[in-house]
Amino acid sequence: MAMSHNDSVPLHPSSQSDIDEIENLINAAPATVLPARPQSPPRASIPVSSSPFIQSNIPPPSFHNKPPIPPPISSVSVSPAVLPVTDPNVRPTVSAEGFGSAPNTLTEPVWDTVKRDLSRIISNLKLVVFPNPFREDPGKALRDWDLWGPFFFIVFLGLVLSWSASVRKSEVFAVAFAVLAAGAIILTLNVLLLGGHIIFFQSLSLLGYCLFPLDIGALVCMFTSSVLLKVILVPITLAWSSWAAYPFMSAAVSPRRKALALYPVFLMYVSVGFLIIAID
Amino acid sequence: MDRIQENVTTENYANPSTCFFHVLFKGGALAFYILSTLFANSFVIIFVITVLLAALDFWIVKNVSGRILVGLRWWNEINEQGVSIWKFECLDQESLSRMNKKDSWLFWWTIYLSAVAWVFLGIFSLIRFEADYLLVVGVCLSLNIANIVGFTKCQKDAKKQIQQFAQQTIASRFTSTVQSAFSIV
Numbered sequence: 001m002a003m004s005h006n007d008s009v010p011l012h013p014s015s016q017s018d019i020d021e022i023e024n025l026i027n028a029a030p031a032t033v034l035p036a037r038p039q040s041p042p043r044a045s046i047p048v049s050s051s052p053f054i055q056s057n058i059p060p061p062s063f064h065n066k067p068p069i070p071p072p073i074s075s076v077s078v079s080p081a082v083l084p085v086t087d088p089n090v091r092p093t094v095s096a097e098g099f100g101s102a103p104n105t106l107t108e109p110v111w112d113t114v115k116r117d118l119s120r121i122i123s124n125l126k127l128v129v130f131p132n133p134f135r136e137d138p139g140k141a142l143r144d145w146d147l148w149g150p151f152f153f154i155v156f157l158g159l160v161l162s163w164s165a166s167v168r169k170s171e172v173f174a175v176a177f178a179v180l181a182a183g184a185i186i187l188t189l190n191v192l193l194l195g196g197h198i199i200f201f202q203s204l205s206l207l208g209y210c211l212f213p214l215d216i217g218a219l220v221c222m223f224t225s226s227v228l229l230k231v232i233l234v235p236i237t238l239a240w241s242s243w244a245a246y247p248f249m250s251a252a253v254s255p256r257r258k259a260l261a262l263y264p265v266f267l268m269y270v271s272v273g274f275l276i277i278a279i280d
Numbered sequence: 281m282d283r284i285q286e287n288v289t290t291e292n293y294a295n296p297s298t299c300f301f302h303v304l305f306k307g308g309a310l311a312f313y314i315l316s317t318l319f320a321n322s323f324v325i326i327f328v329i330t331v332l333l334a335a336l337d338f339w340i341v342k343n344v345s346g347r348i349l350v351g352l353r354w355w356n357e358i359n360e361q362g363v364s365i366w367k368f369e370c371l372d373q374e375s376l377s378r379m380n381k382k383d384s385w386l387f388w389w390t391i392y393l394s395a396v397a398w399v400f401l402g403i404f405s406l407i408r409f410e411a412d413y414l415l416v417v418g419v420c421l422s423l424n425i426a427n428i429v430g431f432t433k434c435q436k437d438a439k440k441q442i443q444q445f446a447q448q449t450i451a452s453r454f455t456s457t458v459q460s461a462f463s464i465v
Contacts, residue, residue, distance in 0.1 A: 113343045143358050151335065155328060162324050170323035174412045177327075199364045201356065 121149045128209040129244050142202050142209070142248070150208015153215050154180045157272070160218040164279045176275065183268045184208060191261050196253035206248050207265070213240040214269065218276045230277045238273045242266055294380035295348050302345040302387065305337035306394045309420060313401065327416050334420040341391065341427050349383040352434040368430075370438035391431070395424040 124142060154177060162173035188203040217237035221230045245265055253261045293299050309330050312319070316326040346352050351371035358364050402417040 110344050117339075117343075145356075145358070148335075148339075155331070159324070159328065170412065173324040173327065174415060178415060197362065199358060199362070201364070202358065 117146070117148065120144060120146050121152075124149055124205070125209055125212060128206060129212050129240075142205050145199075145202045145205035147201065147205055147208070150184070150205055150211070153208055153211045157211060157215050157218055160215070160222055161275060161279055164218070164222045164276075166280065172279070176272075179268075180211070180272070187264055187268065190264055191249065191252055194253050194257045194261055196257075196261060198248075198252040203248075203252075206245060210241045210245040210269075211272075213237040213244070214272055214276065217273075221276055221279075225280075227277075234273045234277050238269055241269050245269075293382050293386070295383055298345050298348045299383060299386050301340055302349065303390055305333050305340060306390060309333035309337060310394065310397055310401075313416065313420075323412050327412075330416050331419050334423050338423040338427060342430070345387060346427075346431060346434075349379070349387040350431070350435075351379055352431055352438060354430040354434045366433075368434040368437040370434060370441065391424070391428055395421065395428055398424060 124144070124146060128142060157180065158173045158176040161176045162169045165172040184204050184207040187207060188198070188200055191198055191203060192200070214234075214237050217234050220233060224230065242265070246262065249261050249265055250258045312333060313326070313330045316330070320326055342354075346354075352369070354366065354368045356364055356366050398417055398421040402414060402421060405413040405417055
């Protein structure tokens with residue numbers, strides 16, 4: 001009697017396709033979920049079961065995609081954005097995601113995960129805050145959102161404000177952190193309740209990244225004691241923050257309610273700006 | 281002699297360094313928060329270091345120890361239509377069955393215990409009316425709970441896939457056995 005293994009006995013056609021289905025489920029290959037950016041290559045579905053399970057300090061067997069744009073490094077898990085390329089059109093060869101990863105990175109070394117997350121923070125920052133060609137379509141703005149950038153920026157702003165304050169430092173820090181965190185959540189809820197179409201974490205991420213100009217402003221204000229310089233610098237950074245947040249927020253709601261959605265955002269950034277100016 | 285023991289039974293941790301780091305930052309955040317009065321007078325430093333340790337722990341559990349100790353992973357994607365999808369993924373069945381039992385025991389128990397510990401600390405700070413410290417506890421607790429929810433969902437998904445796979449394998453083997461039986465007869 002023949003051994004009943006899948007690869008040596010011709011199976012019933014329906015069970016073969018069922019097994020293929022199961023394998024696809026297991027691989028979780030995002031074949032239907034393509035990245036939003038046109039330059040990103042389609043993902044090859046590499047079966048996870050063929051990769052040996054490895055310790056974190058041994059590099060994995062290299063899975064080679066066939067990207068249409070040959071990146072300088074051919075391994076999938078290292079993103080080209082780590083290289084000093086400032087062209088925002090060069091996107092990492094990983095698909096869009098938040099904190100997580102693509103299917104064949106279940107066995108990647110730890111250092112690759114770190115590099116990927118760091119490069120995602122930098123690319124998100126460049127997309128949101130600095131002028132670039134993708135700004136016209138705000139839906140693409142933070143497709144692979146992450147909350148690490150906003151976390152660092154909020155904590156940094158709280159720290160700088162706390163250092164600048166001469167009295168009640170703990171209170172300043174706690175208030176700044178709570179106001180920014182709660183403010184981001186409430187602003188997102190505001191847009192959702194106005195019938196807007198945004199994703200909760202994407203909006204939190206965006207509002208956090210738009211704090212970056214205010215961070216710079218606060219840092220400079222910490223080192224200067226001239227009120228005039230502060231009064232000039234803070235509105236500039238405030239305008240920059242609002243400009244960064246505007247397209248995303250305004251695209252999310254219907255045109256009649258645009259002001260209702262944008263005004264609280266502006267208000268929050270203005271109050272943070274006042275906090276920066278008023279601290280001494 | 282230890283070597284012989286290790287070869288006979290695989291009841292030791294398969295990934296001791298990962299387990300160590302998994303526990304290190306959780307314990308570090310809890311310990312630093314509890315012993316904070318010994319270390320620093322300033323609330324700001326306590327807040328920043330505790331939350332930093334908790335965030336590092338979140339990242340390690342989600343990206344490193346989840347993969348290595350239990351073979352699970354979860355993340356969020358936003359597809360073309362702008363809809364957010366939560367993805368849960370596990371290793372294939374043979375690798376899953378090869379997971380060390382001690383590793384996964386440690387993983388799950390420390391996750392649940394640290395969440396319970398933060399809840400207790402939150403209750404304490406509530407009793408003492410310290411809103412500042414409640415903020416710290418709140419942040420750390422939410423990070424822990426996010427990981428718990430993510431991995432529990434992953435685990436349920438994995439079990440469902442194992443069941444489906446087992447059913448399909450049994451069905452296909454039964455069918456092929458019947459076929460080969462009929463071909464001989």
